[in-house]
Amino acid sequence: MNSTIFLLSFLIPWLLGLIEFKLDKKKADIVMLISALSSLALTSYGLVLFLGNRGIYHLVYIHSQGLGEVFGFVVDTMSVLMAFIVSLTALLILLYAIDYMSSSNKLHPVTSGKGTFYGWMLILEGAVLGFVFSSSLLSFLVFAEVIAIATWGVIRYYKTPNARHAANKAFGFINLSMLFGLLLVVVFGLVKYHDTSLYALTQLDSHAKLWVFLGVMFTAITMSSQFPLYSWLPDSTEAPTPASAFTHSIGIVEAGLFMMVRTIQFMDGIPKTAYYVIAILVVITQVMSIFYYPLQKDAKRLLAYSTIAQVGIMYVALLGAMLGSAGGLQASVYQLFNHSLVKSLAFLVAGTFGFSFGTFDMKKIKGLRWILPGAAVGWFLALLGLAGVPPMGLFLSKANVIMTGTTTVRGAPWIEWVPILLVLVDATIFFLVAVLWLKSMLFGEPSYEKGKISPLMCAVLIVLMVVMTVSPFLTLHLTESIRFIGG
Amino acid sequence: MMKTMSISVLGIIVGVVLVAILPPFLDGIARKVKARIQYRVGPPILQTYYDLQKLFGLPSLRPTENKWFRVAPYLALASAFSAAFLLPYGKWVPVKFSGDIVVFFYVLAMVSVAIIIGAFSTQNAHSNIGGHREMMMVLSVEPILGVALGIFAFKAGTLSLSAIPLKVPASFSTVLAYLLLIYAAYAESGFVPFDIAEAETEIAGGVLVEYSGRLLGVLEYAILAKRLVLLWLLSTFLTIPILRGIALTGVVGGIVVLAVQLILVLVAYPLIAALEATNARYRIDQAVALNTRIFLLSLVVLAVAAVGW
Amino acid sequence: MVTKECLAEFEDKFKGEIREKKFLTPTQILYLVDKKDLPDMAYYLQYHPEFDESYYVMGIGSDERQLAGKFAYAPVINMLDGSGKRENFYVILKARLDKDNPEFPSVAQKLPAALWAEREVRDLLGFKPLDHPDLRRLITPEDWPEGVYPLRKDHAYNASPAGELQDGYKKAPEDTSTVPIGPYHMALDEPAHFRLFVKGEEIVDVDYRGFYSHRGIEKIGEGRLTYNQIFYIAERICGICGFQHSSAYAMAVENIAGVEIPARAQYIRTILLEIERIHSHLLWAGVACHLVGFDTGFMYAWRIREEPVMWLAERLTGNRKTYGMNIVGGVRRDFLDYRKTEILDKMKQLKKDVEKLYNIAVSSDILIKRAKDVGVLPYKVAKDYGVVGPTARASGRNIDVRRDHKVFAYKDVDFDVPVYKDGDVLARLLVRLDEVLQSISIIEQAVDQMPEGDIFTPIGKLPPYQEALGYTEAHRGEVIHYVLTGTNNKVYRWKVRAPTYNNLAAVPEMLKGYRVADAPLIIASIDPCYACTERVQIVDVKTGKVKALNEAEFNDLSIKASEEL
Amino acid sequence: MVIYLLELSLSLFVLGAISGLVVEYKSVMRLSSTFATLASLALIALIVEAYGHLPIKGELLGTPIMIDGLSLVFLAIIGVVGLADAIYTFNYMDKYEKLGKAWVFALAYNAFLASMVLLVTTSHLVWFVFWWEIMTFSAFVLVIWEEKDSLWAGAQYYITMHLTSTLPLLLAMAIGYSVVGSFDGMGFADIAAHIGTLSPGLVKLLYASFLLAFMAKSGMVPLHFWIPSAYASAPSNISTLLSGVMEKMAVYGLVRATFDILKPTVAFGYLVAILGVVTLVVGTLYALKQTNAKRLLAYHSVGQMGYIWLGVAIGITFMKNPDPTLAFIGTLGLAAGLFHALNHALFKGSLFLSAGAVEYAAGTQDLNKVSGLYKIMPWTGVFALLASLGISGVPLFNGFVSKWMIYEAGYYSKNFWFVLGAILALLISAVTLASFIKFYNSAFGGEPNELTSKAKEVPGSMLIGQGILSILCLVIGVFPVVALAIVTLPVGKGVITAGVLGLSFNSIYFSPVLLAIVLGVLFIAFLLFLPARAKETAKPWDCGSTLFPEETYRLRASDYYRPYEKRIGAFYAFGDFFGDLGTEVINRTIAAYVWIGKYFVRTAEIPRVTVENVDDLRDGVTLHLDDALIMPIVRFVKVVGIISKTAVVLVLIVAVAVLAALIW
Structure with missing residues (x-):
């Protein structure tokens, strides 16, 4: 398995991304397109190659005696698929951004500085691509830091006080969690074992396992904006919408979960204590988001809370995995894939509100179906999709989470049913909120003049709708090959 | 398992003759009886024939173009006759398909249905009010009938029209079921105090107000025939259990049963007339209230039957 | 006397408005008043705290232009003392109206009882009641032209103007269906039109239109017939209470002439009045039974009405109905002595029969169910509308002209006035059945006590331009006649107010909230007599022709009818 | 061959669904309804083809397919009602042209039908739920079509469905998965095979989940509240599908789940029966009060579903009874229930189409406002009458046969509670009749008024749609064998014998044909013997009053049966x-x-x-919880930072130093 493809797929965006900082306007667009397209081409090629030649490949690029495996790749179904979806989503989002980041945007007209945005975005994309292939906690740490920096960069892009505050908050929270989590674990690993490779995780004794796991977990759930450090994500919606779309659908939030999946995948026999810790945190997160949904009137903030909950559902699936069910891993990753597409659609549609009407306030938007029909359809599908309505994939993945969840908790004390049932409750509450918002937003007397979005944006939305409807059926069986690796 | 139906030509003849001839005659008797009770001489026994003859000879006015208005009387009459054909006359049943009693009551109810739809086809509040009163009567009588059938299902184990009288055991609940059946039939027939749908002095004849001439004749005939059919059912239910032994044996047995049925009807009709003469008409809400009360009572009877008494 | 105090109080209160005070008889006081305070005066009298059964009797409108150059409008109040401590009397408040612009403040805005009376004077005389709440046409037909007033003296009795058909009906309330009862309907003995606005079968509102059988009787009587000829018409105002009308008319004329008729004549009148009452109540009981589908009761009631009662009437007078017994000053024929036992026998038989009827009626609990709590007329509404007779007494009104005004021989006999408080149809039924028994007792007493003597006091010429009231308690309530004499023994103004006139106006109030099925019974429960009510003008509704009989025609018809007998 | 027909039908639905690409409103409507019509025809062909070769197993789009007798009953419902409805839609949707969005309709309408086809043919629980949800979703899109009242109705419907149908089904699916442990093993039969390993509590939960889900969809009391407004505000062709077909899917689910996944138990049977009886009483008695045509029909849908459930309940209770007589009663009940489901689809479908036609022509659903439509819309009138008689259970119409079978099953069960159920069903049948007399007569009886005299008969395609269903009501009523041949498939042959002349079970025999002949002969004989010489026209008798307001001289829909309603x-x-x-x-x-x-x-x-x-x-x-914890610190740092930038540097250096110390 030639992993150079994947290496290139994240190095190119990084490289071109750095160049982007110096470019603007058309040139920036072209460079961005080259970068995103090549990245997608590489990951798709890699995907095709991989499908012809499945397996789990571990490649070590840099290895040192003192630090163990410094940089290496794990190429398996999960990472390849993830990489593909990352680059696909990134391309679509960036395509959307070409017109979105323009002077015709009512909310945030952009006349210059497009290159900077692309630069941050490409670095973000590259970092995520690198992150998913990482084979050691150390490289997780490094890539995560890059992701955090790039996220900071995109969030503060508009440089308003709120944006700055949000960016600093995001950066601060993540780094705080790394300081007390991943960084500690890495330092501990380096000091004690001189190796932070994932493959080394199985060999830990149970006491160490617990602490390492909790350390990684703390960082991961903060990246995924789960309780206790969750509020940076809703605030980060100050970022340009394409950036939010990326962050929420396949960026840092999902990276956190990915790291968690990897850890569980490689760490055999996780102590039950860890299970309870994470279960409690996830339950609190779910309950919290149930309370937050109805309070939102800002479209993007609503989606942000939905992200928190949806990722929470992935963690619920992981609970099953922690008890030894491979189905849990599969459900979790499957949910991740489905969510990323639906969520990008949701954000991109929400972006059109700002773009056409200059507001994200859902109370102000009425009669959308008359003034912005494309967005109306997109918003309809996206919100209901997030609520778990078929044919959108989240229905299948949520069902999957619940189904696999029950296999592990069958016969267990009732308390273990709680997270699974909360998934249902959460979906229901979001559904209620979604239906009521759709009712008031889509129909009735229009509150604005007929909005206008560019054909490219519209095309991106349509492509996303199609992909989002088709992909769950394609990835369903692929994710079934995800298994535990360690042990 | 499959029992085919049978058509008895003799039965049809007896049925047609009885249903065609008897209703006006019985009405004549009733009028005479009522008149005697009321210190009147009363019309001749055959007066109803004369009335019908006169009506049949007159053209009808047509207050609406709605076809139902003209079709309804004929349909009512045909339904009444069809129901009559399901009943046994002696040992002969004109049209027999193991005569389910539910079917019988439904066919009979079609008389009311036809009349009601006819009444509603016109733009006349009197006739409309009559129609909806008739419907409310059906509504409130139906459950009582349902309970009576339930008791038969429990006690006789069958709902076949011809089998119930043969199989029904003499027990507390069956006696009450008979009473319920009699009450339901009486109310369904629209005798005073249940002549609410026609209520001449209130709504000028109600369902009949728009009808005239031949159509009115047909309609009145249908109503009379329906009364006879219900009465015949009751007389059958009373006769056959008594004459179980000879009911199905040979022609003579059949004729005896037929004769007894006929006599019972002839005896019962004057009794009904006397009952009519000594009662005032209910208001529809009072009738419904009464029927509801009887229905609730009848449920107790059903429970008794379920217990096994 | 207490009554005087009351009058003084009244005169004091309306000092400025009273022009003149006149005692027509000791118990009939006429005030000539200013029209301005008419409503207040009428209201004061009707709701007088001490005369708590008082009510507005009628409003007399008359064309007195030849007499005084003005129109006159005169509400009449029957001042009744419910406690029986004071003497009862009639008050006539006569107001003169301008001849060109006969306006007056409407009494009806305060007293619903005056609603019809003022619509009537508007229709017939062209008065203008100001602030009247409902000035639709009442008496003149739908195609009668505006501005033609038949009861004015300048309107020829046989003039029949043509006009446009116009809709004077109430609009149906929203979301209701309309059910007509009448003009031709089984439940009505005479033409009358009730429009029931219903929701389902429940009556939401009612419109009444009647006066389909006007005969112009008042117009015929006025100015063309002599006072004795009028008897023929007065007795024919109603087929049921003919003798009541003729007695009331006779009384009015006798009051003007100032004669006291012989005691024997008074007794004969009393007996006949009571026989008439019995037959009417029995007739009514039969109709009520028939209306609820209880034909046996109907037949029985009518049978006993026929055999002892009508038979007796024929024996005593020569006629089953329309006795032709009255004459001003007394009666025409005397009772022969041997009839006495006959009357008593028949009364005994009747008593038995009535008790039997009562049992039959009450034995049918359905009849009771149909009548109970149906068509309730509360006491207050009954008083407001000035309802009279059994209808009033069933609503707790303790009024009866026989007792209250001591007419004819009633002052000499003992009888109870049955009063029920429920106000429903059942109460009206019971009042009537009780009254039948009372009547029997009255007849028995009268026969026993009947004095010997003359039956007739001759009366010569009547003084011109004198007025008075005559009244009896008919089966349906107070019948009242007002007579204003003209010259040459003729009558200048003759006003008849039959009891149904007051009762019918209250029927819509009784109907509201009940069902279509109850409507005929409720309407019948006041024992309506449309003919008495509608005595004013002959109108053929279908062709729109109006005609009034002239004297010759009328006589011809009478003769023809007699010949046929 | 059968699978091929299924594929054909589905491809036609797909073609219909994507016909929205044509863009022009009317063309889209015509095209999509044509494809839906063809697809429905393919379904009917499938039924003919599959009949006698059951069960058929196969695969479609990678999902397992099984067509057995039960599927066939419901495929018949979808096929026939779908056919009529699609033809009706051809013109009907012109009414909504102003709203545009034709492509949405094409997509949702065809997806709706197709999802139901797949729903009854799949043998896999997950796919069952998946198609179930697609059905719910597309129905939602169609319900909110007119975008006014329907928005709230649709939201109510969808939220109710989510809470009471989706959630329980997900739970059921989860419990099912927990016994089989693999996605592919979620076939009905597989789950049934493993159900024994479940704890009793979970089995109860499974029963409850299924029951709740199907209750919600078929609108069982107390989950019926969404039905009236949803059915009334949806376009009528959609109401037809909702009431005629979608509700039946719940019956399918109930029978499928009870017999093929779970086991029919007596207690469950009683529960279903109680729900059925309560629903038939509540639904129909509420229907009696309605004066809005479609609300009336909607409440009747609730009531009629009660009948169906009662029938099915008799099946569940008795079918596995060791006593052969009672087992037979069970079979009869189940067959009656399924039969009634088919019949209900026919007459209620037709009635909703008729109501739609009235609305199309007169512009209102309010029965108080329309009258005399027999003159203006004679065909619609006839079809509405046929269907009304059908639902009222008048002999010679389909409703009678199935209701009668339900009564018989109830009465012969000799079980007090089921007999009581039969009595109530009998009573409610009369109420239904009363209600439809009101429905038919207030719309079609009397004389045209201001509103209706301007109306016109609806286009031919709509009439054909109504006609197909209404005439089937009569045909099945006279020749029940047409339907019985299919509805007895799931319960096995030989129990109920149906021939051209009639049907029989036990010792009961009923021949509608003979009754029809007797009635027909008599009717014609009377008509010929005593022909009505009603030549002279006259105005209705108004007691001779003048200037009478003829418009108000009739009972309006809200006037009917008030005393009875007051009584109850x-x-x-x-x-x-x-x-x-x-x-x-x-x-x-x-x-x-x-x-x-x-x-x-x-x-x-x-x-x-x-x-x-x-x-x-x-x-x-x-407010955020973590903000509350961390923000004070951040603010403190900020304040310090403002005071002195060096302080920040110092803090950082200290932090790094501490870290380094830790590492070493």
Whole structure:
């Protein structure tokens, strides 16, 4: 398995991304397109190659005696698929951004500085691509830091006080969690074992396992904006919408979960204590988001809370995995894939509100179906999709989470049913909120003049709708090959 | 398992003759009886024939173009006759398909249905009010009938029209079921105090107000025939259990049963007339209230039957 | 006397408005008043705290232009003392109206009882009641032209103007269906039109239109017939209470002439009045039974009405109905002595029969169910509308002209006035059945006590331009006649107010909230007599022709009818 | 061959679904309904083809397919009603041209039908739920079509469905998965094979989940509240599908789940029966009060579903009874229930189409406002009458046969509660009749009024749609064998024998044909013997009054049966009490939420002082738990930073130093 493809797929965006900082306007667009397209081409090629030649490949690029495996790749179904979806989503989002980041945007007209945005975005994309292939906690740490920096960069892009505050908050929270989590674990690993490779995780004794796991977990759930450090994500919606779309659908939030999946995948026999810790945190997160949904009137903030909950559902699936069910891993990753597409659609549609009407306030938007029909359809599908309505994939993945969840908790004390049932409750509450918002937003007397979005944006939305409807059926069986690796 | 139906030509003849001839005659008797009770001489026994003859000879006015208005009387009459054909006359049943009693009551109810739809086809509040009163009567009588059938299902184990009288055991609940059946039939027939749908002095004849001439004749005939059919059912239910032994044996047995049925009807009709003469008409809400009360009572009877008494 | 105090109080209160005070008889006081305070005066009298059964009797409108150059409008109040401590009397408040612009403040805005009376004077005389709440046409037909007033003296009795058909009906309330009862309907003995606005079968509102059988009787009587000829018409105002009308008319004329008729004549009148009452109540009981589908009761009631009662009437007078017994000053024929036992026998038989009827009626609990709590007329509404007779007494009104005004021989006999408080149809039924028994007792007493003597006091010429009231308690309530004499023994103004006139106006109030099925019974429960009510003008509704009989025609018809007998 | 036909049908639906690409409104409607028509025809062909070769197993789009007798019954419902409805849609949707969005209709309409086809043919629980959800979803899109009243109705429907149907089904699916442990093993039969390993509690939960899900969809009391407004505000062709077909899917689910996944138990049978009886009583008695045509029909849908459930319940209770007589009663009940499901699809479908035609022509659903339509819309009138007689259970119409079978099954069960059920069913049948006499006569009886005299008969395609269903009502009523041949498939042959002349079971025999002949012969004989010489026309007799307002001289729909309704007023009060209770619970829940929500929002910054509803809360700034913990520190650092930048540097250096020390 030639992993150079994947290496290139994240190095190119990084490289071109750095160049982007110096470019603007058309040139920036072209460079961005080259970068995103090549990245997608590489990951798709890699995907095709991989499908012809499945397996789990571990490649070590840099290895040192003192630090163990410094940089290496794990190429398996999960990472390849993830990489593909990352680059696909990134391309679509960036395509959307070409017109979105323009002077015709009512909310945030952009006349210059497009290159900077692309630069941050490409670095973000590259970092995520690198992150998913990482084979050691150390490289997780490094890539995560890059992701955090790039996220900071995109969030503060508009440089308003709120944006700055949000960016600093995001950066601060993540780094705080790394300081007390991943960084500690890495330092501990380096000091004690001189190796932070994932493959080394199985060999830990149970006491160490617990602490390492909790350390990684703390960082991961903060990246995924789960309780206790969750509020940076809703605030980060100050970022340009394409950036939010990326962050929420396949960026840092999902990276956190990915790291968690990897850890569980490689760490055999996780102590039950860890299970309870994470279960409690996830339950609190779910309950919290149930309370937050109805309070939102800002479209993007609503989606942000939905992200928190949806990722929470992935963690619920992981609970099953922690008890030894491979189905849990599969459900979790499957949910991740489905969510990323639906969520990008949701954000991109929400972006059109700002773009056409200059507001994200859902109370102000009425009669959308008359003034912005494309967005109306997109918003309809996206919100209901997030609520778990078929044919959108989240229905299948949520069902999957619940189904696999029950296999592990069958016969267990009732308390273990709680997270699974909360998934249902959460979906229901979001559904209620979604239906009521759709009712008031889509129909009735229009509150604005007929909005206008560019054909490219519209095309991106349509492509996303199609992909989002088709992909769950394609990835369903692929994710079934995800298994535990360690042990 | 499959029992085919049978058509008895003799039965049809007896049925047609009885249903065609008897209703006006019985009405004549009733009028005479009522008149005697009321210190009147009363019309001749055959007066109803004369009335019908006169009506049949007159053209009808047509207050609406709605076809139902003209079709309804004929349909009512045909339904009444069809129901009559399901009943046994002696040992002969004109049209027999193991005569389910539910079917019988439904066919009979079609008389009311036809009349009601006819009444509603016109733009006349009197006739409309009559129609909806008739419907409310059906509504409130139906459950009582349902309970009576339930008791038969429990006690006789069958709902076949011809089998119930043969199989029904003499027990507390069956006696009450008979009473319920009699009450339901009486109310369904629209005798005073249940002549609410026609209520001449209130709504000028109600369902009949728009009808005239031949159509009115047909309609009145249908109503009379329906009364006879219900009465015949009751007389059958009373006769056959008594004459179980000879009911199905040979022609003579059949004729005896037929004769007894006929006599019972002839005896019962004057009794009904006397009952009519000594009662005032209910208001529809009072009738419904009464029927509801009887229905609730009848449920107790059903429970008794379920217990096994 | 207490009554005087009351009058003084009244005169004091309306000092400025009273022009003149006149005692027509000791118990009939006429005030000539200013029209301005008419409503207040009428209201004061009707709701007088001490005369708590008082009510507005009628409003007399008359064309007195030849007499005084003005129109006159005169509400009449029957001042009744419910406690029986004071003497009862009639008050006539006569107001003169301008001849060109006969306006007056409407009494009806305060007293619903005056609603019809003022619509009537508007229709017939062209008065203008100001602030009247409902000035639709009442008496003149739908195609009668505006501005033609038949009861004015300048309107020829046989003039029949043509006009446009116009809709004077109430609009149906929203979301209701309309059910007509009448003009031709089984439940009505005479033409009358009730429009029931219903929701389902429940009556939401009612419109009444009647006066389909006007005969112009008042117009015929006025100015063309002599006072004795009028008897023929007065007795024919109603087929049921003919003798009541003729007695009331006779009384009015006798009051003007100032004669006291012989005691024997008074007794004969009393007996006949009571026989008439019995037959009417029995007739009514039969109709009520028939209306609820209880034909046996109907037949029985009518049978006993026929055999002892009508038979007796024929024996005593020569006629089953329309006795032709009255004459001003007394009666025409005397009772022969041997009839006495006959009357008593028949009364005994009747008593038995009535008790039997009562049992039959009450034995049918359905009849009771149909009548109970149906068509309730509360006491207050009954008083407001000035309802009279059994209808009033069933609503707790303790009024009866026989007792209250001591007419004819009633002052000499003992009888109870049955009063029920429920106000429903059942109460009206019971009042009537009780009254039948009372009547029997009255007849028995009268026969026993009947004095010997003359039956007739001759009366010569009547003084011109004198007025008075005559009244009896008919089966349906107070019948009242007002007579204003003209010259040459003729009558200048003759006003008849039959009891149904007051009762019918209250029927819509009784109907509201009940069902279509109850409507005929409720309407019948006041024992309506449309003919008495509608005595004013002959109108053929279908062709729109109006005609009034002239004297010759009328006589011809009478003769023809007699010949046929 | 059969699978091929299924594929054909589905491809036609897909073609119909994508016909929205044509863009022009009317063409899209014509095209999509044509494809739907063809697809429905393919379904009917499939039924013919499959008949006699059951069960058929196969695969479609990678999902397992099984067509057995039960599937065939419901495929027949979808096929026939779908056919009529698609033809009707051809012109009917022109009414909504102003709304545009033709492509949405094409997509949703065809997806709706196709999802139901797949729903009854799949043998896999997950796919069952998947198609179930697609059905619910596309129905939602179609329900909110007219975008006014329907929005709230649709939202109510969809939210109810989500809470009471989706969630339980997901739970059921989860429990199912927990016994088989693999996605592919979620076939009905597989789950049934493993169900024994479940704990009793979970089995009960499974029963409850299925029951709740199917109750909600078929609108069983107390989950019927969404039905009237949804059916009334949806376009009529959609109401037809909702009531005629979609509701039946719940029956399918119930029978499938009870017999093929779970085991029919007596207790469950009783439960279903009680629900059925309560529903048939409540639904129909409420229907009696309605004066809006489609609300009336909708409440009747509730009521008629009660009949179907009662029939199925008899099946569930008795079918596995060791006593052969009772087992037979069970079979009869189940067959009757399925038969009634088919019949209900026919007559209720037709009635909704007729109501739609009335609305199309006269522009209102209010029965108080229309009258005399027999003159203007004779065909619609005839079809509405046939269907009304069908649903009222008048002999010679289909409703009678199936209702009668339900009564018979109830009576012969000799079980007090089921006999009582049969009695109530009999009573309610009379109520249904009363209600439809009102429906038919207030619309079609009397004389045309101001509103209706301007109306015109609807286009031919709509009439054909109505006609197909109505005439089938009559045909099946006279020749029940047509339908019985299919509906007896799931219960096995030989129990109910049906021939051209009639049907028989046990010792009961009934021949509608003979009855039809007797009645027909008599009718014609009377007509010929005593022909009505009704030549002279006259106005209705109004007692001879003048200037009479003829418009108001009739009972309006709201006038019918008031005394009866008043008599059973306590019943309505009871029902309304529960309605109020439900509303109260929802209001209280929202109030509680608002109370809690106040602590999540900085309410002090809301310009209004009082917070009464959720919307008020939305104006405030959301509070976060972690903010509360961390922000003070951040603010402290910030303040320090403002005071002296060096302090920050110092802190950082100290931190790094501490870290380094830790590492070493």
